[in-house]
Amino acid sequence: MRKRALLALGCALGLAAFPGISAYATKKNADGARQFLRQIPNNARIAQALSRLTFGPRPGDAAVVRSMGLKKWIDLQLDPARMPENPVLAEKLKTLDTLTMSGEQMVRNYPSPQIVKQMVAGQMPFPADPDRRMMIEKLVAKAERKQGQGDQADPKAPQAQPLTDVLPREQIRTLRMGTPEQRLAAFQALPKDKQDDVIGAMPAGMRQGLFQIAPPELRRKIEMANGPAQVVARDLMESKLLRAIYSNRQLDEILDDFWFNHFNIFLDKGADRYLVTEYERDVIRPHVLGKFRDLLEATAKSPAMLFYLDNWQSVGPNAPQPRGPNAKKGQRGLNENYGRELLELHTLGVDGGYTQKDVTEVARCFTGWTINQPQRGGSFTFNRRTHDMGAKVVLGVTIPAGGGMEDGEKVLDIVAHHPSTARFISTKLAQRFVADDPPASLVDRMAQTFLKTDGNLREVMRTMLDSKEFWSEGAYRSKMKSPLEMVASAVRAVNGDVDFVFPLANQVAQLGEPLYRKQEPTGYSNSSQEWMNSAGLLARMNFALQLANDKMPGVKVDTAKAAKPDDSTAGMTLGSPEFQKK
Amino acid sequence: MTTRRIFLRNSALAMVGVGTAPLWLKRALYAADAPSPRKKILVAIFQRGAADGLNVVVPHGEKAYYSLRPTIAIPRPSRGEKREDAAIDLDGFFGLHPSLAPLKPLFDQQHLAIVDAVGSPDPTRSHFDAQDYMESGTPGLKATHDGWMNRALPKVEGKVSPVRAVSLGTTLSRSMAGPNPAIALQSIAGFQVRDAQAAKQFQDMYMQSKDPAMQTAGRETFEAVSMLQTIQKQTYTPAAGAEYPRGKFGDSLRQIAQLIKADVGVEMAFADIGGWDHHVNEVGQRASEGQLANLLTQYGQGLTAFWQDMGDRMADVALVTMSEFGRTAHENGNRGTDHGHANSMFVMGGGVKGGKVYGKWPGLEKEQLYEGRDLALTTDFRDILGELVSKHLGNPTVKGVFPGYAPKFLGMV
Numbered sequence: 001m002r003k004r005a006l007l008a009l010g011c012a013l014g015l016a017a018f019p020g021i022s023a024y025a026t027k028k029n030a031d032g033a034r035q036f037l038r039q040i041p042n043n044a045r046i047a048q049a050l051s052r053l054t055f056g057p058r059p060g061d062a063a064v065v066r067s068m069g070l071k072k073w074i075d076l077q078l079d080p081a082r083m084p085e086n087p088v089l090a091e092k093l094k095t096l097d098t099l100t101m102s103g104e105q106m107v108r109n110y111p112s113p114q115i116v117k118q119m120v121a122g123q124m125p126f127p128a129d130p131d132r133r134m135m136i137e138k139l140v141a142k143a144e145r146k147q148g149q150g151d152q153a154d155p156k157a158p159q160a161q162p163l164t165d166v167l168p169r170e171q172i173r174t175l176r177m178g179t180p181e182q183r184l185a186a187f188q189a190l191p192k193d194k195q196d197d198v199i200g201a202m203p204a205g206m207r208q209g210l211f212q213i214a215p216p217e218l219r220r221k222i223e224m225a226n227g228p229a230q231v232v233a234r235d236l237m238e239s240k241l242l243r244a245i246y247s248n249r250q251l252d253e254i255l256d257d258f259w260f261n262h263f264n265i266f267l268d269k270g271a272d273r274y275l276v277t278e279y280e281r282d283v284i285r286p287h288v289l290g291k292f293r294d295l296l297e298a299t300a301k302s303p304a305m306l307f308y309l310d311n312w313q314s315v316g317p318n319a320p321q322p323r324g325p326n327a328k329k330g331q332r333g334l335n336e337n338y339g340r341e342l343l344e345l346h347t348l349g350v351d352g353g354y355t356q357k358d359v360t361e362v363a364r365c366f367t368g369w370t371i372n373q374p375q376r377g378g379s380f381t382f383n384r385r386t387h388d389m390g391a392k393v394v395l396g397v398t399i400p401a402g403g404g405m406e407d408g409e410k411v412l413d414i415v416a417h418h419p420s421t422a423r424f425i426s427t428k429l430a431q432r433f434v435a436d437d438p439p440a441s442l443v444d445r446m447a448q449t450f451l452k453t454d455g456n457l458r459e460v461m462r463t464m465l466d467s468k469e470f471w472s473e474g475a476y477r478s479k480m481k482s483p484l485e486m487v488a489s490a491v492r493a494v495n496g497d498v499d500f501v502f503p504l505a506n507q508v509a510q511l512g513e514p515l516y517r518k519q520e521p522t523g524y525s526n527s528s529q530e531w532m533n534s535a536g537l538l539a540r541m542n543f544a545l546q547l548a549n550d551k552m553p554g555v556k557v558d559t560a561k562a563a564k565p566d567d568s569t570a571g572m573t574l575g576s577p578e579f580q581k582k
Numbered sequence: 583m584t585t586r587r588i589f590l591r592n593s594a595l596a597m598v599g600v601g602t603a604p605l606w607l608k609r610a611l612y613a614a615d616a617p618s619p620r621k622k623i624l625v626a627i628f629q630r631g632a633a634d635g636l637n638v639v640v641p642h643g644e645k646a647y648y649s650l651r652p653t654i655a656i657p658r659p660s661r662g663e664k665r666e667d668a669a670i671d672l673d674g675f676f677g678l679h680p681s682l683a684p685l686k687p688l689f690d691q692q693h694l695a696i697v698d699a700v701g702s703p704d705p706t707r708s709h710f711d712a713q714d715y716m717e718s719g720t721p722g723l724k725a726t727h728d729g730w731m732n733r734a735l736p737k738v739e740g741k742v743s744p745v746r747a748v749s750l751g752t753t754l755s756r757s758m759a760g761p762n763p764a765i766a767l768q769s770i771a772g773f774q775v776r777d778a779q780a781a782k783q784f785q786d787m788y789m790q791s792k793d794p795a796m797q798t799a800g801r802e803t804f805e806a807v808s809m810l811q812t813i814q815k816q817t818y819t820p821a822a823g824a825e826y827p828r829g830k831f832g833d834s835l836r837q838i839a840q841l842i843k844a845d846v847g848v849e850m851a852f853a854d855i856g857g858w859d860h861h862v863n864e865v866g867q868r869a870s871e872g873q874l875a876n877l878l879t880q881y882g883q884g885l886t887a888f889w890q891d892m893g894d895r896m897a898d899v900a901l902v903t904m905s906e907f908g909r910t911a912h913e914n915g916n917r918g919t920d921h922g923h924a925n926s927m928f929v930m931g932g933g934v935k936g937g938k939v940y941g942k943w944p945g946l947e948k949e950q951l952y953e954g955r956d957l958a959l960t961t962d963f964r965d966i967l968g969e970l971v972s973k974h975l976g977n978p979t980v981k982g983v984f985p986g987y988a989p990k991f992l993g994m995v
Contacts, residue, residue, distance in 0.1 A: 310861045313916045333915020337861045340707065340921065350708050356953065359707075510768075512752030519856055520630070522710045532795055533754035533766035534773075534803035541775050541784050571780060576787055577796040 035474030036439040045070055048476055051582040052433050053077055053465075054250035056481075056489025074465055078289065078458055080249035089246040092498070095216040096235040099281070103274045103303070103377030110228040112273070114375075116140055124376070135224050138200055163201045166194065175206060180213040187218075199225045212553060219500065233267055236277055237505040237515045244488035245498060255288035255461075256280070257484065258432055263299045263346060264523035265308045267516035271374040272307055276516060279304035292425065292455030293416040296346065300412060303371045303378035309521065311338035312374060316367035316388020332386070339363030341521045343415065349427075352420030358395055364388040365399060365407040422450035426460060431526040433464060434475045442469040477581050480528035483511030485582065486540055490547055490574045491555060500554035507552075511539045537580075544575030620898050622975050623842055625851045626731060626757060628717070629881070629905035631858035632709060635925035636911065636957060637865070637874055638682070639698055639939065643675035646946035650912040654865040654919070656680070667869040672696070676939045680870045681878040684886040688930060692937035693889070693896070695929045695994050699941050700961040701907055705953075707921035709859070712906035716963060717756035719984050726985075728760025731850050733983045734971045735762045743847025744805035750834035750853040758852050763802045770837050771814055774807050781807070813844045824891035827883040831855040835888045842895060849975070855881060858905060862916040885930065900931035900974045900995070902966065908957050911946050922956035927966055933974060933995055940992050965989045 040048060046065050050057040053074070065073045076083050093099060098106050107115055109127045118124040120140055126133045163172055167190075174186040187210060190198060199207065199221055211222045223231050243253050260280055267276050283302045287295035299305045306312040314335035315321060339362035343354045368387030371378040382405040391401040397414055399407050415421055426446035430438035442464065449456075449463040464470055481489060487508050491498065498504065508515055512531065518524055543552075548571035550557045557570075573579060640656045641647050648655050656679055657664065659671035669677025670686050676698065678686060688694040704721035706712050715721040719730030735747060747764035749755040754766040767773050775781035781804075788800025818840045826832035834853035841848045857877055866872025885903075889896060908925035924944075930936065944950050944958040952958040968989025972980040980989060 310916060310918075313862060315915050335861055335914050335916050335918070336920050344708050344710075350706070350711050356707065510752070520709060520859075529759075530753055532799050533749075533752075534799065534806060535752050535754075535766040535768045537788075537799055537803050538773060538775060538807070539752070539768075541780070545775070545777055545780055572783055572787065575780075575784055577791040577793055577800065580796070581793070 032437075032474070033439060036435075036442070036469045036472045038473045039468060039471055040473055040476045044476060045471060048471060049074065051477070052470075052475075053254065054492075055244040055253065055485060056492045056582070058492045059495055077249070077251035078461060078465075080252040080289075083248050086246050086248045089242060089248075092242050092246065092501075093239055095220055096239055098232050098235040098277055099239055101277070103278050105377070106232055106274045106277065107375075107377045110224075110231045111136065112229040135196060135221075136228070138196060139225075139228070142200060163198070163203070166197050166201050175202075175210070183210060184213050196221065196225075216500075229273060232273060232277060233516065234502060234505075236267070236280070238501045240484075240515055241488065241501045241504050241508070242498065244484065245491050245496075245501075252285075252288065256285050258429070258526075259284050259288050259295065261518075261523035261526075262428065263295075263305065264518055264521055265304050265516075266519045268519075269308055271371075271378065272304055274377055275302070275304035275307060275374075278302075287457075289458040289461070290456075292421075292450070292457055293412065295457070296416050297409070297412050299346070300342070300366075300408065301369070301380040303374060303380060305338070306369060306371050306380070307374050307378070309338035309341055310335045311363075311366055312370040314338070314363060314367050315386040316364055316390070318364075318388045318390040319367060319386045320389065321385045334360070334363055334367065334388075336360055336363040338366060342411075345521055345523075347415040347424065348418055348420040349424030352418070352424060354395060361392045361394050362411050364390070364392050365394065365411045368405065369408055416455055417451075419447070419451065422447040422455070425455075426450055428526055429460065430464060430469075434470055435478050436527045436529065439469050439474070442467050477578075479582050480531050480580055481582050482524065482531060483508045483513035483536070484515065486511060486580065487543065489582075490544060490579070493574065493579075494548060494557045494570060496547065496552075497556040497558075498554060499556065503553040504555065507539075507543050511543065512536050540580060541575035544573075544579070545571040547571070548574055620845075621847070621849050623849055623851070623899045624731070624734070624970055624975055625838060625853075625899060625901040627885075627901065627903040628713070628755070628757070628852070628854040629858050629903060630709075630713065630854050630856040631905075632712075632907050632909055632921060633858040633905040633925065634860060634864060634874060634909040634919050635698070635905070636908065638679050638878065639672075639696055639926040640669040640677045640679060641675065641698075641943065641946065642669045642671070642677045644943075644946050646911075650946060652913070653917055654913045656865075656869045673939055675943070679875070679878050681875045682882040684882045685928075688886070688889060689937055693930055693932065693934060695934050695936040695938055695940060697927045697929070697940045697961055697966055697992070697994075699924045699944050699957055699959060700927050700966065701924045701959050701963055703959060703962055705923075707907065707923075709906055709921075714756060716904060716906055719757075719964065719967070720986070729755065729757040730967060730983055731755075731757045731852060732760025732762050732764055734967075734975065734977055735850060736975060736977045737979075743849075744802060744809050745841065745846050745848055747850040748838070748841060748848055748852070750837060750851070751830075755852045755854065758850065763805075764850075765802060765806045767806075767837070769833070770810060770818075770840060773810050774814065809846055813840070813846065820887065820891040821893050822890045824887040824889075825883070826887040826891075827880045829880060831880055831884050832887070835884045836891070839888055839891045842892065842899065855884070860909075861914065861918040861920060864913075864918045885928070889930065894932075897932035900929065900934060900970050902930075902970060903928040904963060910955050911951055911957055912955065923952040924957040924959040927963065929966065929970070929994055931974070931995075935994050940994060961992070962987070962989070965992060966994070969993075969995055 046062050049070060050061055050065065098110060101109065109132055111119065115124060116136060116139060119126050119136065126136060171186055175183050178186060187195065207222055207225070211219060214222060223234065247253050263284065265272055265276055265279060267273060279302050283298040287298060313332055315332040317334055336359050340359045342362060343352065343359060344350045348354055368383045370381055370383050370386065372381045384404055387404060389402060392399045392407065394411055395414055399410050423443065426443045427438065430443050430446060434442065445467065446460050446463050449460050453459040469475060487504055491504065505515060513524055524530065546552050547555065547557060636647065637654065637656055642658045657668040659677050660668040666680055668680060670680060670683060671677045672689060685694055702712060702715055702721045704712065704715050717729050718726040720726040731747065744763060745765060747758050747762065749758045749764060749766045751766060752768050754764060758764040775784055785804045788796060788804070791797045791800060820826065820836060820839065826836045831853065838851040838853060841851070860873050863872060864874045866875065869875065888901070892899060904927050905925050907921060907923055909919035909922040911922065914920050942960040944960050946957065948954060950958060964984045964987050968980050968984055969991040971977045971983050973991065973995035977983070
């Protein structure tokens with residue numbers, strides 16, 4: 001059993017199954033460009049495909065690809081709708097209910113403290129679901145008690161409800177001292193309506209102890225008690241890892257990661273806490289193998305992006321809304337944040353041939369593109385009163401005066417079809433999928449496809465995957481895995497069974513890539529260099545040992561169980577230099 | 583013959599007498615007259631996101647400042663009730679943002695110098711490019727692979743400390759990347775493989791790796807791990823009751839202080855503090871409130887705590903702060919500012935000639951602005967860094983640190 005498990009691990013890592021790998025480890029640098037002309041042997045092609053188009057191979061994946069045929073497997077990955085999704089994934093995602101909610105529903109069901117205040121003041125309805133309503137009312141009561149205790153130390157203010165008021169001592173003892181099984185059983189034996197009170201009254205440590213062993217629904221309740229607004233962020237991070245680990249549509253997941261990062265948004269910027277879920281689900285995901293122009297427009301109109309890059313507040317200097325030397329305090333004007341990042345980061349690239357004047361003109365074109373009620377889930381709207389009515393010139397193209405929302409759309413047409421954009425997008429894709437410093441010949445061909453097919457991203461990917469460069473020695477095992485790739489690929493390699501994925505998401509942050517929390521609009525670097533450093537390497541080694549020794553909370557690993565306790569082979573493998581590469 | 587040292591001691595003793603002498607000076611005076619074997623140390627702080635220099639070092643003597651920023655200007659210094667929401671005067675023309683009040687005594691004691699209208703001459707207003715240029719030390723050149731701090735490490739014969747260059751955080755800063763060994767460190771306590779036996783095996787594995795980059799990173803990592811082993815077990819209490827602000831920035835500075843005081847051979851340290859990109863609502867209802875004020879509070883408290891904690895060790899240390907570019911001289915339509923050009927820098931240390939705002943003020947009238955919108959640049963950031971590398975660290979080859987540029991020293995050290 002133990003032997004089989006380790007053999008499977010070795011196969012999954014591509015260390016044993018593919019001959020001649022060590023020969024490739026010594027390459028690079030010496031003869032740069034020529035490396036991209038020399039093809040890897042046929043028996044390494046499956047390893048290359050699995051390492052670049054998935055979050056790392058699981059035991060048995062190589063055999064599946066071999067029997068299906070590599071070409072057919074790639075075609076399927078490029079057409080994920082034709083592939084049935086893994087039912088295990090659906091099951092694991094089931095309790096993460098914010099994933100299918102609109103922003104507005106999330107605000108209502110998982111309210112921030114400000115929204116709770118508005119509910120109490122009657123400015124906003126409570127959630128329809130009676131259980132959830134009760135839970136929120138309890139939060140309110142708790143907050144009020146806390147407030148009473150805080151400022152004035154009013155002796156008459158009601159005290160926080162102690163656990164001894166809710167439960168007999170015997171049961172508290174069990175919850176505190178019992179084995180995990182006893183604690184869980186004691187809690188679950190309580191009547192349903194009492195469970196919420198008990199969670200609310202528990203000290204933080206006891207609640208945490210219960211959390212570790214709780215089934216998904218109970219975890220949900222505990223998370224609610226800790227702060228409902230946090231649930232939204234946790235669901236996002238957890239779903240990202242679950243999909244990376246379990247999805248059959250692996251390339252789709254990698255592209256989702258790539259494009260979210262390209263059009264990066266920082267989750268913790270104000271209203272974006274409730275807007276990013278929709279953004280990833282409805283704006284990024286549906287377009288990753290579609291037309292770039294559609295993807296671009298979807299991001300431009302998304303409340304998440306409008307909020308993140310401040311465009312929703314931008315007002316044209318020549319807008320109908322009066323503004324002048326007597327403008328009152330708080331009256332608004334032009335904000336060029338989105339205009340600049342649209343050109344620099346989303347389309348042309350910083351060397352794509354635009355000027356400061358273009359940035360300002362683009363910003364004027366997008367005035368009036370704003371959000372209805374951003375703090376309540378928000379939706380896109382065009383506000384003619386704040387739109388700049390004057391003529392604009394963007395990259396040499398005149399946009400006549402008197403236009404409305406179409407001014408922004410014209411800008412999107414111009415930049416989406418610009419040769420600099422074709423080149424910039426192709427370079428970034430090639431850097432992610434092929435090599436840190438991708439060969440110009442490949443980027444040229446991808447850019448040509450981009451321009452010929454009106455920015456069809458599936459066709460650009462196909463050009464890349466049909467290229468000799470993708471299958472070359474220059475590409476093969478040349479890149480270092482990102483933290484997300486490292487964590488997901490390790491769990492996949494040992495066939496870990498993930499019950500609770502949040503600790504893994506924390507690991508990804510420890511390794512240097514907090515998910516949804518890259519503050520800058522640049523996103524994380526697609527180059528490996530970013531991840532090659534001492535802090536990251538040590539964190540990877542520690543994670544490898546923890547996972548392989550079955551000490552990672554929330555994950556069960558069979559390999560380690562089969563091995564003797566003092567055998568750290570799997571951990572050493574996952575922490576090895578080879579495993580950090582892809 | 584009255585030696586220079588005795589002269590210094592006497593005049594310094596006079597200072598001790600009136601209670602203004604810094605701690606390090608007191609201890610230095612009573613220490614043996616032998617030259618210190620301790621190395622000079624340079625600490626660099628990067629404010630990512632382009633800090634609004636004009637609201638940090640406020641040109642309150644400039645009329646145009648107030649007309650360009652009708653709703654977000656920091657009010658002129660005041661002695662009255664509004665003192666807490668007004669600039670803190672430095673020299674009759676410039677003032678500090680009120681949230682930087684803890685730094686004022688350091689300025690008065692001449693340990694803190696400020697440079698204004700300083701920055702990178704490259705016209706880019708891209709955060710990414712501008713940070714890259716400032717950290718590589720080569721504005722306009724994208725092909726530079728290594729960072730200025732890596733090149734600035736003095737050449738030495740023989741063995742060097744594996745932790746001579748430390749970058750705080752989960753990734754190695756661009757400033758510090760390069761051929762000289764430099765490590766990224768998130769926390770001193772966590773800088774180890776938790777299983778000793780596995781650590782040994784990993785070490786062998788990385789040393790034998792056929793991937794040169796992996797091998798180098800692995801070797802540097804494990805050498806640093808063994809260097810830090812002894813101080814990992816100690817609990818660290820900052821000296822003189824110094825209180826670092828909560829959060830990543832405070833943690834970084836506290837650990838830099840700990841490393842320096844542990845005498846493990848640190849010569850360069852780098853930390854960053856993000857979140858300066860205030861396009862919207864930069865200033866709250868009062869100058870002492872809002873996003874910029876909150877961040878400056880953290881920043882000011884961090885620097886002050888570091889100063890207090892370091893005590894007399896500050897004699898060996900120079901700390902310099904920078905940000906990729908400044909922000910528009912005029913406020914934008916959302917009580918914020920957009921990407922601009924020149925900015926301000928802070929330099930603090932025992933050997934720094936502080937108490938002065940350096941640099942030539944270019945003015946804020948329309949025709950004085952860079953491209954009609956931003957504070958113009960009169961000092962190249964490499965002049966400041968170059969002087970620190972040359973005069974403070976004593977590295978004689980400053981030209982190699984900033985290729986193609988000859989820094990002009992301002993006489994700050």
